[in-house]
Amino acid sequence: MTGLLFAIVSRLSRSSGSEVILIVCFLLGFGILLILAGINIAGIRRQLSQNYSFIAGMLLSVTGVLMFVFSFPDNCLYPRVSYVIIFYSLGIFLLLINIFANYFLQAFESSKEQGTTVQKQCSVIANEPDQHNDCSVLATFAGILITNITTASYEPAFLTNTSGSDDTFIVTDTASGEKQPESQIMENTEENTMSDPAIAEEIKEDNSFIEPTALETTQFPEIVEIPETEDIGIPEKTQVEDIGSIAVASAETLEISASDMPVVPFSEFRSMKKTDIKATDTMRDAARKILMFHFGVMVEHERGTKVGKDIxxxxxxxxxxxxxxxxxxxxxxxxxxxxxxxxxxxxKSTRRVLGSVRDLDVFLEKIDHYLEGQSPEIRIDMDPLTDSILIEKAKQRGNMLEYLDDVKYNKFKNNFADYLLGKKAWKMKSINKNGEPVPCRVMDVLPVLLYTQFAAVRAYDEVISDETVVDPSLEKYHQLRIDVKILRYTLEFFKEVLGSESRDLIRDLKALQDNLGDMHDTVVALELLENFEKYGRWGEVDKKSSHASTGLQDYPGVDAYLEYRKQELQNLLDTFPDVWSKVIDPDFSVRFSQSISGIYLS
Incomplete structure (x- = not known):
């Protein structure tokens, strides 16, 4: 219990510190060991010194726990971690075997003596009602298993002979909580069945139909067969009176309509096929439609993201x-x-959590593309890098699932959905406090907004196309990528009110954004690869607290891949002028203006 409480209080997760993991694992492992030891001691008939399986199990389990405590985390590596698992698991296994062996023997001897032991226990219980039989639960459980093994019949676990008679069993009524003899329940069930004329007539007409007992329908609902509509003669839309549990269940099944089906969460957003923005909408209302559409897309793909089958x-x-x-x-x-x-x-938090996993997926895809057609030796040399990335991906995916299942994220979805559906909060005034008109419609504001964004993109031509600059800073490319992305997204947000030329504009901007995006990803990948070769693990490294590995010779496959990515960066720099010229070309500006003019024709 202490281990469980500590795990809850400390919010144990994959990202928890080594001290927290050590304490929780030690408390849980030692607690399980104590529980099994207590059960063994309660059921052992002979002296502990003669019970070798119990002693061996205790020694092995304690050895495994101590090895884990003294080796975690720095020395808890292969093969030592295997020894820890083997010692602890084997010890637990021996303790479990010892428990079942002892109680199986007790139950088997009791069955051979034809209930003599049970009657003695019952007489003791009758004379001393305040005492409790510590072995009764396990003995009963062992008896059930023995019965299943030796015979084909099954005696329900809730039928326990506590009255001292071999013919009467006490059954707890699940509805009232009172205990009644089994025979009395069977008689009451038969009387209730025969007292209903409808069911009595049904039994006379079809002898194969036997009304299940109250005990069977309560404890074993899967044995109840619900007859079809034509078998019991009930019209599909006829209201049926209460003629027993089967008839009621059938009627309820027949009366289920489409309106009773569970409602899909956020169905208002998932059903949106487009934003349906109009030129006469206010910019705030257009923003609401854009957010509703993409919120529906996000929610629609949430389940697939959690499953992880399709990246x-x-x-x-x-x-x-x-x-x-x-x-x-x-x-x-x-x-x-x-x-x-x-x-x-x-x-922003959601995008960041999802991006931490997506970036690793992209990196692994690029490695797979690089390894296509490579020799097996190169593939083996890349295993340390691939394994490290997979470990980091598992960690980030665990953080992502924890985030998506958290109450805070689900609360955000519900609050944001309510905010988007509340139309009053999205009203926008066209007149300010001084009574002056304020441009707020899409047809009045969007042209200025697009031209401003396009001007910000064209301004980079002074830096990138300058012949005096041999190698412009890669940071400028990164900033250009952000501005191109903003322009492209704005065109996509409002493409329903723009002219048909916007499709070609979006295509050219996407080609430029892909080039700049691959360039930025390659720069980041080169830094991560150099850190991996130096420190031996993936991800950002604290250089002050981390120690460098022996050198590049440790990862020859990674060194070759590093050179491959450097060549990829150079290729992207070489092809950049082509995709950039399509956006800076005067023809692009003409098509851009024609696309904006479509606002007034929509």
Missing amino acids: EQLHDMRVAAMRMRSAIEVLEDYLDMKKMFSHYRNI
């Missing part, structure tokens, strides 16, 4: 969260950020 489910859920975050940032001036801020913060 694209996680990708789609992450993109939906990322677009909600971008929509709030782009349309911030037209939203009530005091009410939106808490939702915005939760959306």
Whole structure:
């Protein structure tokens, strides 16, 4: 109990500290050992010094616990961790075998003596009602197992002879909690059955139909067969009077309609096929429609993300969260950020948690692509890197599942859904406090917003296309990627009111964003690979507290992959001018203007 309470209080998880894990594992392991030892001592008939299986089990289990305590975490590695598991598991196994062996023998001897032992125990209980038989539960359980092994019949565990008679059993009524003899229950059931004319007539017409007893229907509901409608002669829409548990169950089954089916959570958002934005909508109302649509996409892919069978489910859920975050940032001036801020913060947290797993999926996909056609030796050399990434992915996926199952996340979803459905909170005034008109419609605000974003993208041409700059800073490419993403997302948000030219614009911007995104991912990957070669593990490393490994020669496969990614970065830099020229070209600007003019024609 102390171990369980400590695990709850300390919120034990994969990311918990080594001290917390050590204390919890020690308390739980030692607690299980004490429980099994107590049960063994209660059931052992001969002296403990002569019970070798019990002594061996105790010694092995204690040895396993002590080895774990003194080796965790630094020395709890293979093969020592295997010894810990073997010693502890074998000791527990011996203790369990000893428990069942003792109580099986007791139950078997009791059955051979034809209940002599049971009657003696019952007489003791009758004379001393305040005392409790410590072995009765285990002896009864062992008797049930013996009965199943030796015979084909089954005696329910809730039928316990405590009256001293071989013919009468005490049965607890689950409805009233009172105890009645089994024979009395059977008689009452038969009387109730025959007193109902409908059921009596049914039994006369069909002798194969036998009304289940109250005991069977309560304890074993799976044996009750519900007859079809045509068998019992009940019309589908006829209201049936209470003619017994079977008839009632049948009527309730027949009366189930579509309205009684469980409602799919957030169905209002999942059913949205498009945002349905109009040019005459206010920017705030347009933002509401955009958020509702992408919130539905996020919720729709949540289950697939948790299952983890298809990594694209996680990708789609992450993109939906990322677009909600971008929509709030782009349309911030037209939203009530005091009410939106808490939702915005939760959306950012969701995107970050999903991204930590998605980034590792992408990295593993790139490694698989690199290993295609490679020799088995190179694949083996890459195993340390792949294993380290898989371990990190398991850790991040555990954090993600913990986040998605947390009360805070589900509370955010419910609160955000209520906020999106409350139309009053999304009303926007077209006149300010001074009585002056304020542009707030999509057709009035969106053109200025798009031209401002496009101007921010074109401004990078001065830096990137400057012939005097041989190798512009990669940080500039990263900033350009963010601005291109904002422009692309804004076009996608409002494509329903823009001209048809917006589709080609989005395609060209996506090609540029993919190039810049791969460039940024490669730069981050190179830094992580260098850290792995130096420190021997994946992820960001605290260089002050971490010690470097022996050197690059430890991971020759990783060294080759590092050179491969450097060449990939150079290829992306070489192909960048082509995709950049399509966006900076005058023809793109003309199509951009034509797309915006479609707002007034929609």
